[in-house]
Amino acid sequence: MTQLYCGVDFGTTNSSVAVSDGVSARVLHLDDDNDPGTSLPSLLYITSEGESIVGRSAAKAFISRNVDREVILKQIDLGVEIEAYVPSEPDKSESYRPDAVDPERRESVRARAMVEINSPGRLFQSLKTLMRHRGFKGTEVFGTQYQIEELVSVILRRIKAAADEAAGQPVERAVFGRPVRFSKDPEEDEVAERRLRTAAQLAGFKDITFFYEPVGACVEYAVASDEQQRLMVVDIGGGTCDVCIMEFGGGHGPAQRLAESRILSVSGVSVAGDAIDREIIRSKLFPVFGSRARYGPNMLPMPQFVYNQILDWQNLYKLNTEETINWLLAAEASSDHPEGLRALRFLIQRNFGYPIVREVEAAKKRLSTTMETGISLHYEDIHLEERLERHEFSHIIEDQLHIMLGTIEEAEAAAGLRPDQLDLVLTTGGTSLIPAIRDMLHERYGYDRVQQRDTFTSVATGLAIVAQYI
Numbered sequence: 272m273t274q275l276y277c278g279v280d281f282g283t284t285n286s287s288v289a290v291s292d293g294v295s296a297r298v299l300h301l302d303d304d305n306d307p308g309t310s311l312p313s314l315l316y317i318t319s320e321g322e323s324i325v326g327r328s329a330a331k332a333f334i335s336r337n338v339d340r341e342v343i344l345k346q347i348d349l350g351v352e353i354e355a356y357v358p359s360e361p362d363k364s365e366s367y368r369p370d371a372v373d374p375e376r377r378e379s380v381r382a383r384a385m386v387e388i389n390s391p392g393r394l395f396q397s398l399k400t401l402m403r404h405r406g407f408k409g410t411e412v413f414g415t416q417y418q419i420e421e422l423v424s425v426i427l428r429r430i431k432a433a434a435d436e437a438a439g440q441p442v443e444r445a446v447f448g449r450p451v452r453f454s455k456d457p458e459e460d461e462v463a464e465r466r467l468r469t470a471a472q473l474a475g476f477k478d479i480t481f482f483y484e485p486v487g488a489c490v491e492y493a494v495a496s497d498e499q500q501r502l503m504v505v506d507i508g509g510g511t512c513d514v515c516i517m518e519f520g521g522g523h524g525p526a527q528r529l530a531e532s533r534i535l536s537v538s539g540v541s542v543a544g545d546a547i548d549r550e551i552i553r554s555k556l557f558p559v560f561g562s563r564a565r566y567g568p569n570m571l572p573m574p575q576f577v578y579n580q581i582l583d584w585q586n587l588y589k590l591n592t593e594e595t596i597n598w599l600l601a602a603e604a605s606s607d608h609p610e611g612l613r614a615l616r617f618l619i620q621r622n623f624g625y626p627i628v629r630e631v632e633a634a635k636k637r638l639s640t641t642m643e644t645g646i647s648l649h650y651e652d653i654h655l656e657e658r659l660e661r662h663e664f665s666h667i668i669e670d671q672l673h674i675m676l677g678t679i680e681e682a683e684a685a686a687g688l689r690p691d692q693l694d695l696v697l698t699t700g701g702t703s704l705i706p707a708i709r710d711m712l713h714e715r716y717g718y719d720r721v722q723q724r725d726t727f728t729s730v731a732t733g734l735a736i737v738a739q740y741i
Contacts, residue, residue: 275438277445278734279430279476280484281423281467283399284509284544284701285310287728288430289735290437296491296735298728299433302326310727313399315425317412318392323425329394330625336391337622394585394625397545398423400510403454403463420469427474443477446738448484448730450511451539480741483537485515487733488699488724493517493532494525494736500694501535505679506730507708508700512675513539514682516693525736536685540678544635544702547668549582551631554667555646555657556581560618561611566602573602577615584624591619610654617652627655638664639704665707672711679715690715699724 275290287310289298301311304327316329324332393412401407402419409418434442453463464481471479485504493502499521506513520531557578564573580587596616603612618624630648637644638661648655665672683690696716702708704726712721725732 276738280448280731287731289731291735296732315395333394402466403459423470424473431475446480446734449481451513451537484730485513487730489517491729491733493519497523503696506700507702509544516686536682538682542674560615561608564606564608566606587624614653696721699729
């Protein structure tokens, strides 16, 4: 039986796995419902019955079971007493007698929380981003406590099963990709890597080696050539923008090419596709839902925390309380933009956040091949019909582009190279397809030196090749 070497790219938005037999590497099929099937959306949906659904099916399950349903919230007593805040200003009333107060007595309040009592399930996304947050250790899902490592391992089990099937036996060793920086905080970076290792072990992998994702993409391209080259990889996915510069000698074949290679620099930042989607929603959609409206006799501005909740669409249902809905009804009646506040109320009551996020993501992708597109969604009181032009989009994400350019410049400076000293710039990751990012790279390096690799699988392919020599 031929030994297979395994490379795993667990991504913020999409994941992939590749295997190599020592001669060639191939990407494995992971998701029948996704296009392409070699890319697995990093989504997990856990139903109220305890069933775990992974990939594109998780998104479909969330939409079919959650959108346009009544959300019922209930306040529960957590069974905890919290010591009350004692103001610094003393009681100045005539009845105040400090000598009669027991110094050991403490005022307290009962801890309560609003919980949904009819939820059919919970959807988890961007778990890779959450792994760096030390404060987020886990969550309770329908009475069962899950650590974040357990949630990630459910997705990785799908990847492990595909690798096992391809090998005809359990695959215990794998090279896992990791971003250059999970976080700028070294402690958070270490926490994220440790959690990913634990999740991989829970999924069934026993021998795990980590390798920078952009280096994997660099290897994927370089081993097919015998030229002496200086290569830069710009890997921009859903959660991070990573850059790697490598130098390869003139050796022939993967082993010799890798032996004669060296990493000149790496850099990375936690800004990528998810942040861009949020900026589109802020700029184009918040006003549709009345973010600029004023209400009441004093024409007060709408509080922005309500709109920021749209960005955190998984928790949008938490606004669907009797108090909030009654307040929105009153604001709508006295507003200078009642149709916007009506749409906002419907958005909350029908838990319609995810379809809007999906439509924004789709519009962003369409701008890769067209100069303008529409963000369109019509359902009862939601009438969303916004045009988004490519030049306007570039302006909306100007801050994100500046941060990405800074990461590229950091890699060049660390390598001691000017832009004209790079032979080729390779791009990978879905966000690298955005025209504004392509234009930024073309302006800096020229059209001839910028080449797009496979958007979703080049990192996994490179990691599988690397696995042969580790």
